[in-house]
Amino acid sequence: MLGLMQDQPLLISSLIEFAERHHGDAEIVSRRVEGDLHRTTWSGIAARSRKVANALDEDKLLQSDRVATLAWNGYRHLELYYGVSGSGRVIHTINPRLHPDQIAWIANHAEDQILCFDLSFLPLVQAVHARCTTIRRWVALCDADKLPADSGVPNLVSYEAWIAPQSDEYDWPDMDENSASGMCYTSGTTGNPKAALYSHRSTVLHAYAAALPDVMCLTARDSVLPVVPMFHVNAWGIPYSAALVGCKLVFPGPGLDGKSVFELIENEKVTFAAGVPTVWQMMLGHMDANALRFSTLNRTVIGGSACPPAMINAFQQKFGVNVLHAWGMTEMSPLGTLCTLKNKHLAMPADKQTAIRMKQGRAIFGVDMKIVGEDGKDLPWDGKTYGDLLVRGPWVVKEYFKGEGGDPLVRDAQGRGWFPTGDVATIDEDGFLQITDRSKDVIKSGGEWISSIDIENIAVAHPAIAMAACIGVAHPKWDERPVVAVVKKPGAEVTRDELLAFYTGKTAKWQIPDDVIFVEAIPIGATGKILKTRLREQLHDYKLPTSAA
Numbered sequence: 451m452l453g454l455m456q457d458q459p460l461l462i463s464s465l466i467e468f469a470e471r472h473h474g475d476a477e478i479v480s481r482r483v484e485g486d487l488h489r490t491t492w493s494g495i496a497a498r499s500r501k502v503a504n505a506l507d508e509d510k511l512l513q514s515d516r517v518a519t520l521a522w523n524g525y526r527h528l529e530l531y532y533g534v535s536g537s538g539r540v541i542h543t544i545n546p547r548l549h550p551d552q553i554a555w556i557a558n559h560a561e562d563q564i565l566c567f568d569l570s571f572l573p574l575v576q577a578v579h580a581r582c583t584t585i586r587r588w589v590a591l592c593d594a595d596k597l598p599a600d601s602g603v604p605n606l607v608s609y610e611a612w613i614a615p616q617s618d619e620y621d622w623p624d625m626d627e628n629s630a631s632g633m634c635y636t637s638g639t640t641g642n643p644k645a646a647l648y649s650h651r652s653t654v655l656h657a658y659a660a661a662l663p664d665v666m667c668l669t670a671r672d673s674v675l676p677v678v679p680m681f682h683v684n685a686w687g688i689p690y691s692a693a694l695v696g697c698k699l700v701f702p703g704p705g706l707d708g709k710s711v712f713e714l715i716e717n718e719k720v721t722f723a724a725g726v727p728t729v730w731q732m733m734l735g736h737m738d739a740n741a742l743r744f745s746t747l748n749r750t751v752i753g754g755s756a757c758p759p760a761m762i763n764a765f766q767q768k769f770g771v772n773v774l775h776a777w778g779m780t781e782m783s784p785l786g787t788l789c790t791l792k793n794k795h796l797a798m799p800a801d802k803q804t805a806i807r808m809k810q811g812r813a814i815f816g817v818d819m820k821i822v823g824e825d826g827k828d829l830p831w832d833g834k835t836y837g838d839l840l841v842r843g844p845w846v847v848k849e850y851f852k853g854e855g856g857d858p859l860v861r862d863a864q865g866r867g868w869f870p871t872g873d874v875a876t877i878d879e880d881g882f883l884q885i886t887d888r889s890k891d892v893i894k895s896g897g898e899w900i901s902s903i904d905i906e907n908i909a910v911a912h913p914a915i916a917m918a919a920c921i922g923v924a925h926p927k928w929d930e931r932p933v934v935a936v937v938k939k940p941g942a943e944v945t946r947d948e949l950l951a952f953y954t955g956k957t958a959k960w961q962i963p964d965d966v967i968f969v970e971a972i973p974i975g976a977t978g979k980i981l982k983t984r985l986r987e988q989l990h991d992y993k994l995p996t997s998a999a
C-alpha cells in the first residue's frame with residue numbers, strides 16, 4: 451500500500467517561491483565589485499531570477515544546458531542560481547582562482563553555453579574565451595554603461611541589458627526532482643578535475659539539513675554572511691537554506707580582507723558567518739591589531755580544512771563567538787558532519803567540552819559514514835582507530851559527470867555503494883568524526899601514522915606562528931619523518947629549537963617534527979586549502995638535518 455500524500459517534486463524553484471511569498475521583505479545586501487553596497491530583498495531576487503529564466507528561454511537554452519559563472523558572492527549571482535536551475539538548466543559555478551588553462555578545460559568539458567562573470571574577471575575571460583568552444587554568449591555582471599567598449603570578447607552583453615527587456619513573470623516548470631540543477635568541479639590536485647552534478651532533490655534535502663538546529667541553526671531572525679564563495683560547492687548550500695528560512699543575506703563580493711569582512715559583520719548586524727580558516731585568520735589578525743570586538747556575531751561555521759584549536763579558542767574565549775567545526779566535500783554538496791555537543795556533554799568540565807569541539811563533529815541526518823581498514827572491513831568507533839572514511843546519502847555523488855574516473859563507489863555486503871572520501875579519520879563512541887589527514891598526506895613513520903593536521907595545529911598554537919604545513923620527508927630508517935614549514939606572524943620571533951621545544955608534552959615524542967623550515971608563504975590552492983603537492987615540490991632539494999638520521 452502506498453501512502454496517500456501529495457507527490458510534489460523537491461524543486462529549487464519552490465525555495466525562491468517560498469522566500470518571496472513568506473519573507474519577501476527580508477534583505478539581501480551585497481558589496482559590489484564597483485565598491486558600493488547594494489540592497490534588495492527576497493522579492494527583488496525572485497522577480498529578477500524570473501527575468502533570467504526568460505532571457506535563457508529567449509537564448510534558446512535547452513533543459514539541462516549549462517550556464518557558467520565566474521563570480522563573487524552577490525545578488526546577481528543569487529539571481530542566476532535560481533533563474534538557471536529553476537528553469538531547468540544547470541548552474542555551473544567555476545572557481546576563478548583556478549589556472550586559465552583549467553578554466554578553459556572545465557568550460558569545454560561541461561559544454562557551457564553561456565558564461566556570466568564579474569568584471570574583476572574580465573582579464574581571465576579575455577585570456578580564455580578563444581579556447582572556450584561551446585560558449586555562445588558572455589554576460590558581464592554589470593550595468594549597461596559599465597560594459598567595457600573594446601574588450602575583444604565576442605557576443606558580450608551586460609547582465610542588466612540582457613535581462614532588462616524580459617518579463618518578471620515566469621511559470622517555473624515542473625520536472626523530475628532528480629533532474630540536474632548545478633555542477634561544481636573538484637579542485638583535482640592530480641589529473642583533470644571531475645564534476646559533481648547536483649540534482650534538485652539533493653539540493654533541497656541538503657538545504658533542509660543545513661538549516662537544522664544542530665547544523666547551522668538558521669532562522670528568519672538571522673543575518674547570514676557566507677564568506678565561503680558561491681563558486682565553490684554553492685557556498686556550502688547557504689543560498690538555498692537561507693531562502694528556506696527567509697533570513698537576511700549579506701554578500702561580501704570581492705572584499706575578503708579582514709577589515710572589509712569585519713565592517714560588514716558590524717554594519718549589517720551579522721549573527722552567523724561561514725568561511726574557511728584562512729579567511730578568519732585574516733579577520734582575527736585585523737581585530738587583534740585594532741582591539742576590536744563583535745557586537746552581533748554569535749556563531750560561525752568553519753570548515754574546508756581543519757580549524758586549528760587556537761582559532762576555535764580565540765573565537766570562543768576572546769570574542770564570545772560559538773565555533774561550529776564542519777567537514778564536507780564537493781562530492782557531498784558539501785555538508786557531512788558538524789560539531790555540536792550532545793546533552794550528556796553539558797555536565798563536562800570546559801576543557802573536556804573544548805576537546806570535543808575540536809573534532810569535525812557528528813554526522814548530519816542524511817549522511818551515513820564509516821571507517822574501514824585496508825582490507826575494506828569496518829573499524830571500531832573508539833576515537834583511536836583510524837581508517838579510510840566512506841560516506842553514503844542522498845546528497846553524496848554516485849558518479850562523476852560524464853562517468854569520468856569510472857564507478858567511484860565501494861560496495862558493501864548488501865551491495866550498497868559507499869563513496870570513498872580520500873580522508874583518513876577516527877570516529878569516537880559518540881559518533882564524533884576526527885579527520886587525521888587526506889590519505890595522501892598521512893606521514894608514515896616506522897609503520898605508525900602521524901597526523902599532519904595534529905602537527906600543524908600545535909605549531910599555530912604558538913604565539914609567533916601564523917601558518918603551518920607539515921609534510922613527510924623520506925628517511926632511510928623510518929620511511930618518512932615529519933617536518934613542519936611555518937610562516938611567522940609579522941614582527942614575531944621564534945627559533946627552530948624554541949618551536950620544537952613547544953611540542954614537548956603536546957604530542958608523543960616520536961611524532962615531534964624532525965625540523966622546522968621557516969618560509970615566507972605557504973602555497974594555498976583555489977579553495978583556500980594548503981597545497982601540499984606544491985610545498986613538496988618547493989622543498990624538493992630539502993635534506994633532513996643529520997641529527998635526525
Ligand code: AMP
Pocket residue numbers: 636637683752753754755756757775776777778779780781784810871872873885887888977
Ligand atoms: P573540497 O571538495 O575541495 O571542498 O575538499 C574536501 C576536502 O577538504 C575533504 O575531503 C577534507 O580533506 C578537507 N576538509 C574539509 N573540511 C575539513 C575539516 N573541517 N577538517 C579537515 N579537513 C577538511
